[in-house]
Amino acid sequence: MIPVAFDYSRPAGVDEAVQTLTDAGEDAKVLAGGQSLIPMLRLRFAAPSMLVDLGSIGEMHGVREDGDDLVIGAMTTHDEVLKNPLIRAHAPLIAQATATVADRQVRHLGTFGGSLAHADPAGDMPSVATALDATFEIAGPSGRRSVAASEFFVDYLTSALEPDEVLVSVRVPKLAGWGTHYEKFNRVAQAWALVGVAAAVRRNNGTIEEARVALTNMASKPVRAHGVEEALAGAPATAESLAAACDHAAEGTEPTSDASASADYRTHLATVLTRRALESAAGI
């Protein structure tokens, strides 16, 4: 189908983008890589009055180091993230999860920031950012603000971004000394996660000092598996203690039922995939 007609703007900088959004009102929409938005426009699930294309804003591309953090420009494509040496060295969880996003063509255009701002609970990046305690750097009419991952994801396809705000970059800690893993279960023909698990584990020899676990597609937004994390703090790094902790994986989740999986099955998957993710992350 053909999208509803819209006005189009391609600002050269973040401030100009924010000004354009402010002037256009709440029916304007940001266009990043378009790989989620354009299908929605084509199906006429969305009909914005204006698209503000961020594709020409150089400040929003690329990855840089800032002390103990990496700062990832929101318009950095999945393909660029995947090949970036800083990401591979300091945030391999992001690289591993990004490799499972959609397909080559979509990764060539789809962006890291776009997949976060889209806030699809079945998307992989939101749970990864949640597990990493990422910080979202946002530009708006009254300046810049930072939002923690725990506050950024609000509900299904809803983030903390206001209509006149732009996600500029995402800051993730380097997590030196942690093991990480992204475990995902999906239908072969489509890369959307039925359930996914992002895990990070810090070990001290035979003991797990800290674990972080976030779940994809187990609620209307990514959720941290706090029960698992608490059970693992100070626990022995054994397969038995991991398996026991995973009994808590689905606590506090609200999985949906659809044609691909029932809520009960998703609950089962969350337990199994969390165990697998933790075993890989902890090297067990």
Add this chain to the structure above:
Amino acid sequence: MTTISMTVDGVRYDDDVEPRTLLVHHLRDRLGKVGTVVGCDTSNCGACTVLMDGKSVKSCTVFAVQADGTDITTVEGLAARDGEMHPVQQAFHETHALQCGYCTPGMIMSAVDLLAENPDPSDAEIREGLEGNLCRCTGYQNIIKAVREAGQAMQTATAASPEPATSDAGNGVPGQQPAATAPGGPAHTTAVGEVRT
């Protein structure tokens, strides 16, 4: 309307388009590049795949305005001007990597993109690399075989050629310049610079 300029298969085109015009419709309906087909219309099947600045994209999920200033290669731009097929096209032909043929333009463009990044992929890497392209009739086996054989042919051509196959000045498409082409004379760059408005 928005004025855009893009190079498609070595020819520059300047056009006024509605912002909602999808790249695939611009290519087919305005520029006559009907080799690129619309398949699923929902960004799943990859039949509409083209190269944008050398990288594969689904042209049903790109607005023409986003392609402003880029260099597009469609399946129609792969063969040499004398009609000699690109090694990937040749391999699809020789291994009968198609039945109805509808997915073929996208399969070929994705294979060209994959082989540019990974000239010697394993079968598993080919399957992974083509995951964005769906075929509903061949069962994929001959497609995998075609990509494998094309990769081998391109490596052989590269080894035999005094100039790397990637040196083609037209669109930077690997393997586009067959080994038989005279050094220093890319087969089809004469169209570059033509302007159609």
